[in-house]
Amino acid sequence: MPKIVLEHVTKRFEKFVAVEDLNMVIEDREFITLLGPSGCGKTTTLRMIAGLETPTEGRITIGDTVVFDAAKGINISPGKRDIGFLFQNYALWPHMTVYQNIAFGLENLKWSKEDIRKRVDEMLAMLKIEQFEKRYPSELSGGQQQRVAIARTLAPKPKVLFMDEPLSNLDAKLRLEMRTELKRLHADTDSTFVYVTHDQLEAMTLATRVCLMKTGIMQQYDPPLTVYKDPANLFTADFVGNPTMNFIQATARKVDDTHAELDALGSKMVFESKDPLGELAEGEANAVLGVRPEFLRLKSGSHKAKVYATLPAGMETTVKLEAPDGTMLTSVEFGSVDYDLNSQIDYQIYGDGIILFDKKSEKNIGKGCVKL
Amino acid sequence: MKNIKKVLAVVLALVMVFGLAACGGGNTTPANNNTAPAEPKTVAEKIAAAEKMSEAELEAAAKAELEAAVAADAKTVFNADSLTSGVKKVAEAFMKKYTWAADKIVYNSRKGSEYQPVLDAAAKADQYVADFVMIQDAAFLKFNMLDAGFLLSYTPSGDGFKFNPGTTDPQVGVTFNKVFLWNNTKVGKDQLQNVWQLTGADGATLKGLKNASVQSPLGEDINMNFFIMMTSPDAVDRLTKAYKSYFGKDYVADPAYKNIGYQFLAEFTKNVAYWHSSDTSEVKNIVGYADDGRIVFAGLAKLKDYLGLETKPSIEDLTGAGWNADVEGFSGFVYNMWTLIPKTAKLPYTSCLFIRYLLSEEGFKAGWGGQYGYYSANVNNKPIDNDKPLDSWVKTCLVEDVDYIGSAYSEAQKFIKQQLGQ
Amino acid sequence: METKTKSSGNRIKAYFSKPANVITVIFFIILLAAVVLPLITLLLGSFSINGSQEAMYVGGGVKNGDITAHHWWELLFSKEYDYAKTVFWRPLGQSALMALYACAIAVLFGGIVAWFITRSDLPFKKFISTVFVFPYIMPSWAMAMFWENFFKNTQINAGMGILQSVTGICVPESMVYGFAPCAWALGLHYAPFAYILIGGILRNMDANLEEAATVLKASRFKILRKVTLPIVLPALISTVLLVFSSSISSFTVPFFLNKSSISSGNSFVSISVQMRSLVNSGFTKGQGYVVAIVLMIFSIIILTLNSRVTGKRKSFTTVTGKSGQVSLVKLGKARAVIAIILVVIVAFFAIMPLVSFATESLCEVSGDWSTFSLKYWLSAEPFEGSAKGDTIGILRSTILWKALGRSVLLSICVAFAAGTFGLLIGYAVAKKRGSKLAGMVSNIAFFPYLIPSMSFGAVYLALSYTEGFKWLNGSYLLLFIVGAIKFMPFASRTGTSAMMQLSGEIEEAAVMMDVPWGKRMTRILFPIQKSSFISGYLLPFISCMREMSLFVLLIPTYTALATTVLQEYSRTGLTQSANAINLLIIVVVLVIQFIVNKLTGASIDKGVGGN
Missing domain, CATH: 2.40.50.140 (Nucleic acid-binding proteins)
Incomplete structure (x- = not known):
């Protein structure tokens, strides 16, 4: 079962250090949120685990597989890490219909046509977007696009799901609704979720554990209520809680x-x-x-x-x-x-x-x- | 800004002219109209008047005309448009001789195919384009310019001017020729004796030649005219005679071809080894080819580019004593460049004086003296020593004939393009 | 009644209160006048007798100005000496095929390099992207000339070329002259163009779109096929359209490389060569117009195809601010090999022609170093044997320097106008996506490119002789107008694709703060897509600097522009000086590009990703 381990992971962009010596263990079926102000390195961390970004140093293990090891020169491509990734701007392919977008990942897994049909229908139903099947992304609203993106990500049943501020482009009401959906989804899918956000409320309400980051350094990594009740330092105390x-x-x-x-x-x-x-x-x-x-x-x-x-x-x-x-x-x-x-x-x-x-x-x- | 100024200047000038006319109108009496012979007004009338003037009178008229024009608009210049840069040198010499025209004669280099649309547009709009035009392409000149009355002809007279019949209306300025040139050290001096050799066929005594280099008539209009002239009655005559001399038997008409000229064209184009893109560079490269070299069809005048080279085999290897300018059949193509005056010219007397100078011994020397391949229409002007006189070239070459080209163009160009497009 | 007119009046007022609408309408009118005029002239010319020479050719007592279908009939159906077939149908088919090959070469070569530059960790990016655009700065015949100089050999009796003198290899004639070399020379010439257009899109494309596919286990190849290519398709088709219409109507390259004898079977007479021959002869001008129109129809078909493929439904979803983190594809072990191959190829096609220009300008006899001379650059004395008095070393020739100055000034003005028009059209089209008028404007803006330069010039020449427009005759203003319209398509393409990728909200945010429209354009929209827009300015600049056939009818004298001086010198046999000017023009373009780069931080290659 996938347990994600980060050891001494560091990412430098030329002179600027995005993530510094990060050590972190994400247990199976956890819902982790990476929380922090913009520029704190949370997205970079997520992308490094997903394989979209190459760490400068350190080691990342997903399940029993070392997916990245700077010392040994191991770097497994994102496609082979058995993960799903939900992008902030959804990254739906504009030239494909909703159906084609969702089916794309399944085709890559060489599923049969009928299986793909079945699974896509299942996803469309689950996210209540059946009627949009034949539309192109530009013909959908933000919320609908978001659901399509989720459907596309979940369709191949990834064991680990990464989300990069997936709700930030939605209006407040929809965001609240989607939050509930995501929490249900986590329970229903048996997957491990890693979720990036700068919204502390989102982080608190969704996560089993919150990882707070500031300028590339991890500040606290605890369940939300612990973070709330016993903040490790002034930064976390200030960042979490409203008012x-x-x-x-x-x-x-x-x-x-x-x-x-x-x-x-x-x-x-x-x-x-x-x-x-x-x-x-x-x-x-x-x-x-x-x-x-x-x-x-x-x-x-x-x-x-x-x-x-x-x-x-x-x-x-x-x-x-x-x-x-x-x-x-x-x-x-x-x-x-x-x-x-x-x-x-x-x-x-x-x-x-x-x-x-x-x-x-x-x-x-x-x-x-x-x-x- | 400049344009606004121009427009303003024109408007001001117009206002003044109308103003003066209005003022004058009040004072003059209708009776004035009957006195004195009418002053020449149009360009055609002025040309006719100029033809009757002596050189001194013409110079005086030109000077007065230019000075008046400059007084009215200080920017006035005399525009001489031509493809041949000889005109530039003539213009420079002209300004030295007639110092009152200093800095007022401007030469504009205009390539034929690019200048024709300009002339067409100007003719259609009846607008000023230049004061002097020197162009080639007989068909264009006749049908589009002369027939429409846009370009007018002036012929100088007096001592020192002598023209062959048929070269004065319209007035020819300089005649050119395009011939087969080769390097005698590579291609034997006597190699090309009969034009049928260029079809590649082996005659009884002479070897067919497989190394002709010609610029494609699709890109070079003069060559198209040359090819068309190969089907003319004159060419048919020449080719039939040459055929007999080369193959030793009478020509028997081939039903596949309209006449012997068509047949020659077909066999000749098939045998051209190389379609070069520029006569100039081909003549320059003529030294460099190994083995049997090339027989290049190019303007004889292009030898000047060859002469410009510092390292070269003796010019005799190509020309003069070395060449065979009397190929059986024909040695090449002769065509004219005419000196004409647009009917919208602003300085017609100066135009006439300019043409007179261009055709004079002094003017021709300034423009084209000491070079191969340029022949003044004024037969008193002799070509360079080693060159042959125009009379001789006219005998040995096909001559551009506008009436034949006009009547045969449709069919002949189709046939030629068929050959080239295979 | 009154209320009705009032409300419609208000509606019009409301319509024109939006800058996008105003721009659309204004450009619709300008383009209609500027583009439709030449079109109609061409069309009329193809259906009437143009001059007495043509009347004579057609025969049957027709007169100048008569209406006739003869040109069309003759060219399309005449069987006399296989006329229609040899002059029209076969050259058309072959040229179309040649143009398609040229497109394939340009798109593949340019596209692949664009991909490596924008999407991989290839080393020497800076070098490759800088040098890669050189062939586009040169006139297209320069590449043809280089091709001949490189491959010609003594076995085909064409003199010794570089390849033979270095390796002794003699390639077959079909690799030196004819169909294939034409396709290669044109393809290589336009590859940088493909690189600029495709690279621009790739660079602006949201990398997440590809990453999403990577995560979903699509192979590199599949991502390219199913995601990247469809998204760059509009740019691809634009490229294909521009390369196709340029190639099929290119005269110099096929004329220059068609030197094989007819019996060799390697002769290739292109439709453009046929067209030039028809237009140049007073007898067959009308037939020439017919060819021009048919060539345009070809391009229009591709254009229609373009708007079909990139219909509104599949249009770009807008890019949000977060695509800065492009992860570059690791080339791994292949990195060095690919880099070396690319550097060699690029250097070969981009730098070798320059070197050959330089050497040609330094030798009195081409390729013969014993005739080395600097006189074509430096001599203060007119050249011996040359007919011209003004032909001195080009660096000392005031005629040339003045002409070069005018060329630069004209090109800057043209680029500024064309670029700004393109930007505005892009803005209007992006704002009014899906509106019919906007679509029409965007399509018409393409037309000037499809009309052959000479015909385009001829129409404006005629205009300048027309009552009311005479003040334009021989003026630089006319050159400016013609250039600005002719080169607008480049800018309107880059402008449109750049604007398309900007989310409307970016501007709306400024609208909310009551920022006036001009300020929104200059302070917000322009800076965001600066590199794309600047390349929208640089492309017309470069094209204008090396343009000749468009202006040649309109200039008063050859000393007007650097390219016309060049043409004059090459026509009168001063090949060395012509080569030297060519080199000088390229250097000037590079210097100006460099200055623009330093001042604005943008450059053509940087717009693609060469930093």
Whole structure:
């Protein structure tokens, strides 16, 4: 069964390093998303695994086969890697009908005519595009084109499916719909999915594990909720979650293994970690306190702030606060609430999901609760 | 910008002319019309007047005409259009002699097939094209230019001018010939004696020649005319005689051919070994061929390109004492270049003076003196020493005959193309 | 009533508020006038008696200007001396075949090189792509001349050629003269053209389209056959069309290479040679027009085929921004071998003719180094034995420098106009995809190329003698107009294909921000497809620089343009000077191309991928 292993994979374009020393294991039937801002090397990584791009160094194994090894000079062509690839712009062949597009891969596998017919029909039905069979891609809408592209990719039943931002060209509603479809597809097809996106919500909702990348370097590789609840560093904490995490500048001093004194938002606090704290650089403003908006509770507590704006969305309401020292804070409350602008409000930092980052290394050095 | 200026200038000139005419109109009385013989106005009238003038009178008229034209438009020049660069040299000598025309005579090199459409267009629109035109291709000249009255002829007279009958209306300027040339060191001097040798057939005494090189009549109009002339009554006569002398028996008509000329054409074209693309380079290369060399059909005038070479076998190997200019049948083809004046010329007196000069001894020397293959229509002008006089060439060659070409063209060109297209 | 006229008035206003519509309508009118005029003239000429000479030929008492079907009948059906067969049908068939071979050679050679340059990791790309376009910069007969000089041998009594003097090999006559060499010379001459057009598409083509097929286990060959080729098909057909019509109407090459004797069976008289002979003779002008029209009909058939094959339905889906990551095909072990072969072939056909020009201009007797002389370049004295007073070394000849200056200026103006027209037509066609008028404009824009240069020139010559247009007579403005129209097809092709690949949204984004149309064109659309457009400017430039037959009727004197000076020298026997000018023209074109490259970063070969 295909398990994908990347060892020390590096890709350099002349002077520019796209991916640096990437090590990663993708287990069978996983749904992995490669997440990061544009230019972080996620697409390059995907294309390297698929064989469309040649790594400069390293080794890639799919299943039991080493498909690439820079040292040994192994480089198996994409066609022989038994994979499917869904392109961002779909890359449908403009001169072929929908049917011909989908059948193309099956023809290459030397399937019989009837089998191809059967499988294409199956795919057309599955993606609900039966009526477009005889059309050319230019006669389809974006969403329809996307379905055709998926059908084409899935038709040969690839064991591993690579997707390069396949939903980015769709409108919001369709994107949501397709996301659900993709998740079902993953369950139905028994395949391993590797999915590139810059949309953190897409990454979170789809994946079994998220690989976060920044400037060619892997930042965190964990299940979505872990990434959310226990981000490895300031970058992942900031990139994942909407509204984004509150970052409160603090001066911290370790008291013992699990406790640190904090000076933040104009008051003194104590941070209590469940596990031993990580390394903390000495000095003023040496730490950042990361508080998810849902851990910032309003209307009670000892902190005070001014209501800057309320953004009700029906199910929840995002409240923007301005702390006395000017720090902007975000809180999310369930349901529809409304506050007068510029009114003073009390709040508290609540729960044991608060993260302490070392400002210099940007690393997560502890998770726990804050007490006054 | 320039064009706008031109247009403005023309408009201004017109306004002035009309203005003057309007002013003058008021003052003149109708009675004036009856006095004095009418001044020649059209180009034809001016040419007729010029033919009656002495050289001095003509020069005075030309000078006055040019000065008036330059006064009206400082950019006025005398345009002399021709394919032959001899005209350029004539123009330079002309300007030296008639200093009042300095810098005003412009030679424009116009290749025949590319110039004919220009003349056609100008004739159709009755527009100015040049003041002097020197062209070849008798059929074009006669049917499209003379019959339409677009090109007019001027013949100088007086001491030093003597023309053979048939060369003055229209006026011939220079006559050319195209002949079979070869390198005597490669092809024996006496090799080509009878034109039937060129069909490749072995006669009783002479070897058929298999190395003729000719430019295809499909690309060279003069050669097409030459080929057509091979079917003319004159050629039939010559070929029949030469046939008897070569094969030692009377020619018996072959029903497959219209006449002996057609048969000769068919056998000759089949025997041409090489269809060269440029007479000039072929004449230059004539030295280089190994073995039996080539017999090149080209303008005798092309020898100038050969003479230009620094390393060459003696010219005698090709010409002069060496050549056989009296091939039985015919030695080649003679054709004319006419000196004419468009009826839209702006400076007709100058045109006449120019033609007069071109045909004079001085003018011919300036343009074509010291070269092979150029024969002035003015028989007082002698060709280069080693060359033969025109009279001799006319006897030994086929001569372009516009009436025959006109009547035979349709059939003969079909036959020739059939031969070439095999 | 009033409301009705008002609403239709509004509709017209709305129609013309869109620049694409305005452009379409304006160009429709311009092209109609500029292209249909020569067409009608040709057609009329083919059905009437053109001059008294022709009246005499036709006989039966017809007069100049009479309407007649004689030309058509004579040329198509006359059995007298197999006339129709020898002058028309057989040459037409053979020439069509020859042109097809030339297309095959051009498309295969140009296409393969384009593929290697754009899609593989071939080394020496820069060299190959720079040098590969040389043969196109030279006049087509240069390649023919080189072919003869290379292959001729003493066994066919044509003098010793390069091949024989180096290796002693004598090739058979059919490889030196006749049908095959014509096809080769033309094919090699137009291969760079195929390379530019096909390479442009390949480079702009979304690499994902091929990658998608790779992932689906299609073999390299199958991808080429089923994906790449169908997508470059429009460019291929454009190439075939342009090469075909140029080849079939090329006069110089078949005339130059038809030197074999008739009895050798190797003689090849092309339809263009027949046409030239017919048009040049005052007796048969009308028949010449008939041939010109038939040749155009051939091209129109291909044109129709083109629009059939590339119907609207299969049109390009637009390219989004993400095709930058082209993965180059690894040639592996074959890399070095292919590179060497290509470099040798390209250098041979591109550089050898230049070398031969150079040597020809340096020897008094062709190929004889003992007659080495620099005088044709440097002499300040007129040449001995030459009839011309103005013939001095070309580098010292003010006549030539002035002519060259005018040629460059004319070509720049023509290129600018043709290129801009082409771009605008491309824009209008891409914007109004599927509209009938736009389709018509795009097709008519092709026509000037299909009309033989000489006929095209002749029509404008006649125009310049017509009342109201006389101010054009002999002016450079006329040359400019004729050139701009004649060379528009190159630019409109590149312009259209480049615009077709731009997603409409790119412009719409700017429309939303209320960017005016001119700015959208110059600041957004042009920069994105810059290399394609610049090659749309460079192609007319190069073609105009080496054009002769188009202008020869329209110039006042041979000193007008560099090519006409060249023709004059070669006609009067100054082959060395002619060769030197040829070399000089090529060098000038290369220098200008180099400057354009430095200034804009784009060049013909770069447009294809030679960086």
